[in-house]
Amino acid sequence: MASISTYAIDQILSVRDKVIGTDVAGTVTKNYELGDIISFFNKSGLIETLASSFEYAGQPVSSSARVDGTISFDPPTASSVSFSSITSLLITSKDLAGVDLSSYYPKLIGSRILIQKSGDPSKFGIYNLTASTSSSKFSNVHDISLTHVFGNSSLESESNYLISLMQYDYLSATDKHYAFTDHTQANPSAIWTINHGLNKFPSVTVVDSAGTQVFGDVDHTDNNNLTITFINQFSGKAYLN
Numbered sequence: 723m724a725s726i727s728t729y730a731i732d733q734i735l736s737v738r739d740k741v742i743g744t745d746v747a748g749t750v751t752k753n754y755e756l757g758d759i760i761s762f763f764n765k766s767g768l769i770e771t772l773a774s775s776f777e778y779a780g781q782p783v784s785s786s787a788r789v790d791g792t793i794s795f796d797p798p799t800a801s802s803v804s805f806s807s808i809t810s811l812l813i814t815s816k817d818l819a820g821v822d823l824s825s826y827y828p829k830l831i832g833s834r835i836l837i838q839k840s841g842d843p844s845k846f847g848i849y850n851l852t853a854s855t856s857s858s859k860f861s862n863v864h865d866i867s868l869t870h871v872f873g874n875s876s877l878e879s880e881s882n883y884l885i886s887l888m889q890y891d892y893l894s895a896t897d898k899h900y901a902f903t904d905h906t907q908a909n910p911s912a913i914w915t916i917n918h919g920l921n922k923f924p925s926v927t928v929v930d931s932a933g934t935q936v937f938g939d940v941d942h943t944d945n946n947n948l949t950i951t952f953i954n955q956f957s958g959k960a961y962l963n
Contacts, residue, residue, distance in 0.1 A: 736756070737755065738755055739756045741753070741756065760841070761882070775817055775819065775840060775885075776792055776814070776817055776883055777792050778878065778881055779792040779879070780798065780801040781798055781879065782794050782798060788814050790818075791816060793812065793883065802878050803876055805874065806870050806873055808849070808870060809868055810866065812857060812864070813885075814862060815864065818882070824862070827864045830851045830890070833888075833889060834848065834849065834887075835849055835885060836886050836888050837883055838885075839875075839878070839881060840884055844875070846875070847874075847877075849868040850868065851868060908957060909957070911957075912952045913951050914949065915949050916947065916949070916950070916960060916962070918948070924962040927961045928958060928960045939951045
């Protein structure tokens with residue numbers, strides 16, 4: 723066998739190109755296709771990525787359990803399911819790399835996610851994740867509810883898919899909103915005293931009874947109370963966020 727350095731360098735790579743390696747089971751020398759190597763790294767999670775990898779199990783091996791690293795339906799549907807028709811999905815707590823995501827799913831409620839076929843990004847679905855609960859039927863499985871936004875093609879059985887976060891609903895997860903509708907100021911006043919109970923210094927927007935925005939001097943007494951002072955007396959509403 724000639725020295726490796728004497729072989730020509732292939733400038734045009736193909737997923738069908740082969741490299742030589744040793745199988746750890748039996749230390750046997752074998753050929754490995756580049757496409758298979760790529761699929762192995764994608765499936766195993768050995769390549770650092772912001773997405774989690776799952777296999778779509780169109781026909782699960784058991785009706786009473788789900789294999790880690792899979793997404794599926796209950797009852798099982800077809801081997802090919804249009805992205806636009808999906809409204810709920812069973813997803814295991816662990817992805818194909820064995821990473822436990824059970825505490826992650828509930829935090830995504832209200833956020834937008836992307837489900838994309840590994841190796842073919844033209845096949846994808848974009849969804850708003852509206853609910854996430856632990857399955858009452860399967861252990862270590864979450865039942866997530868989805869609202870389809872946009873997409874192309876279908877889930878294909880035994881194919882791998884990357885699930886990633888597109889837009890996190892930060893405001894729904896952390897912020898509060900208080901509409902001061904009870905204090906309609908039936909009696910016009912130049913000083914409004916508001917107990918909002920938000921436990922923070924919120925931004926304030928004021929409108930008069932005609933719906934026109936009015937600006938005043940806001941004084942935050944503490945985290946739960948404030949006063950607004952205006953030049954003139956009037957009635958209206960205050961919105962705090």
